[in-house]
Amino acid sequence: MQRVAFIGLGRMGHGMAGRYLDAGFKVAVWNRSKAKAEDLIARGAQWATSPEDAAIDADAVVTMVADDEASRAVWLGKDGAAATMKAGTLAIECSTVSYQHALDMSRELTARGLTYIDCPVTGLPDAAAAGKLTLLVGADAADLEKARPFLTPISTTIRHFGAVGSGTVYKLINNLMGAIQIAGIAEGLAMAEQAGLDMKLVLEAVETGVAASPQVIRHSKRMAARDFAGATFTSSLRHKDAAYAVRLAESLLSAAPIMGRAAVEAYDRAKAHAPDADEGQMIEIVSQPKS
Numbered sequence: 001m002q003r004v005a006f007i008g009l010g011r012m013g014h015g016m017a018g019r020y021l022d023a024g025f026k027v028a029v030w031n032r033s034k035a036k037a038e039d040l041i042a043r044g045a046q047w048a049t050s051p052e053d054a055a056i057d058a059d060a061v062v063t064m065v066a067d068d069e070a071s072r073a074v075w076l077g078k079d080g081a082a083a084t085m086k087a088g089t090l091a092i093e094c095s096t097v098s099y100q101h102a103l104d105m106s107r108e109l110t111a112r113g114l115t116y117i118d119c120p121v122t123g124l125p126d127a128a129a130a131g132k133l134t135l136l137v138g139a140d141a142a143d144l145e146k147a148r149p150f151l152t153p154i155s156t157t158i159r160h161f162g163a164v165g166s167g168t169v170y171k172l173i174n175n176l177m178g179a180i181q182i183a184g185i186a187e188g189l190a191m192a193e194q195a196g197l198d199m200k201l202v203l204e205a206v207e208t209g210v211a212a213s214p215q216v217i218r219h220s221k222r223m224a225a226r227d228f229a230g231a232t233f234t235s236s237l238r239h240k241d242a243a244y245a246v247r248l249a250e251s252l253l254s255a256a257p258i259m260g261r262a263a264v265e266a267y268d269r270a271k272a273h274a275p276d277a278d279e280g281q282m283i284e285i286v287s288q289p290k291s
């Protein structure tokens, strides 16, 4: 039976770890706060006292934590997973991290004889729990083949962008476009409200117009209704992704990526307002009427 160590049981990681249990893997789990692991333990997961403990005898270690800082802590910090991983073990980073961080982790973990792939995901927590994520992979082709049995239980689509880091490049592009679209629809709806337009008609026009995207359609109704129940993606995470993406854009493009910077600024304010609230609360940030 293949053994997976799963680290990070937040909104996404909890469901992903459950998929390995459903698929018959032996699963060791660790999360900074143990409460999120209780039902997985009841389903057969083995609780580990640290990432280092979880990684003992693992064939693959999968991480799904918040950001660069958390990722470094669980791989290479005190009690980090790398300490006990055997040479050749797969290190699968599913967290959305910065491009430079993915390269740094690859270099540092490869130097320890481990096989690192960056594998950020798209899909909301319900897709994570259902094994229906899309994986955006950066890896040598041979490493991807080695990793494939550990990727199949959590995904319906695997997109291989190229060498290590390339999955993260695309993920950051994807999420920067999302950040711009969400901030854009918030601004548009706030303008419509201030101008006194019929919001039912506005929503109908948005959803059927050429500027609609799945992201815009998903957020517009909720924003207009100020319905932010059940946060799936927080302002804090969106700010982090947009900031990592703008840093990458600035390293690749000579023209200033002004749109991306504006989105980072907008999410900086949304994060300061309510970091763990749904990213759709952007409407509350932009809807202050001009005095």
Ligand code: NAP
Pocket: 008, 009, 010, 011, 012, 013, 031, 032, 033, 036, 064, 065, 066, 067, 069, 070, 073, 074, 094, 095, 096, 097, 121, 122, 123, 124, 125, 232, 233, 234, 237, 241
């Ligand atoms: P989340 O619910 O906030 O979970 C974050 C996880 O990171 C938790 O397990 C948390 O532990 C852990 N963590 C944070 N700081 C840590 C630290 N310093 N050391 C160790 N662990 C730490 O976030 P999520 O929505 O599951 O997102 C996880 C990752 O997936 C992020 O990189 C996010 O950008 C990406 N993502 C999210 C979505 C989505 O729809 N939510 C979609 C695609 C990708 P605690 O439980 O103890 O706080």
